[in-house]
Amino acid sequence: MYKSLLIFSLLLFFIQTISAQEKKEPKHFIxxxxxxxxxxxxxxxxxxxxKGHFVPGFGIDYLYRFLPKWEVGIMADFEVGEYIIPHDEPLKRENALVLALVATYTLIPNWNVFMGGGVELEKDHNLGIFRLGTEYAFPIGQQGWAIPLGVFYDIKEGYDAWSISVGVGKAF
Structure with missing residues (x-):
């Protein structure tokens, strides 16, 4: 009985030691x-x-890797500024919050393409959006830090927008 328990304990210790030595791929990126x-x-x-207007902004992105090349997540972008889309009835936008649920696919390590949909929330009128884009995350060191550089295109009700973003992120 003791011999079996000792062998079982050593086997569990050996398996745990080998598992701890394997590098675990991070599943989250913010x-x-x-x-x-x-x-x-x-x-x-x-x-x-x-014609044409630039709007600065900032965002917070969260992605969850559920397969080696696939992630799902949310992109929350806050546009800091006012602009108007001239039409018969002008559409005024002020400090809009854009929320998009996205799916990403890894083309090569650190380079993703993504697409998804969501909503642009604004005090006067909310709009639906469809987002397409790409992002490359330049790794910084060995601790999971990166500098993501992205380009994306939002198709909105009544107008479209191009964005370029740069940030700092952490995989964990």
Whole structure:
């Protein structure tokens, strides 16, 4: 009985030691980003004749890896500024919050493409969005830190927008 218990204990210790030595692939990635969005149909509130408008912003992204090349997550972007989309009935946007659920696919290590949908929340009128994009995460050291650089395109109700973002993120 003691011999069997000793052998079983040594076997469990051996398995645990080998498992601890295997490098575990992180499943979570969170980043804080700074973005600049270009709205081709947009105009500043002080110059309605001008076509095209840039809006600064920041965001928080969270991704969960459920397969080696696939992740799901949420991208939350806050646009800091005001602009108008001129139409028969102008659409005014001020400090909009964009929330998108996305699925990502890893093309090569550190380079993902993503797509998803969500909503742009704004005090006057909320809009549905569809997002397409890509992001490359430049690794920093061995602790899971990275600098993500992304480009994405939002198709919104009534207008579209291009964004470029850079940030800092951590895989864990």
């Amino acid at each position: 980043s804080i980003t700074n973005a600049n969005t270009y709205i081709p149909k947009g105009a500043g509130v002080d110059n309605l004749d001008h």
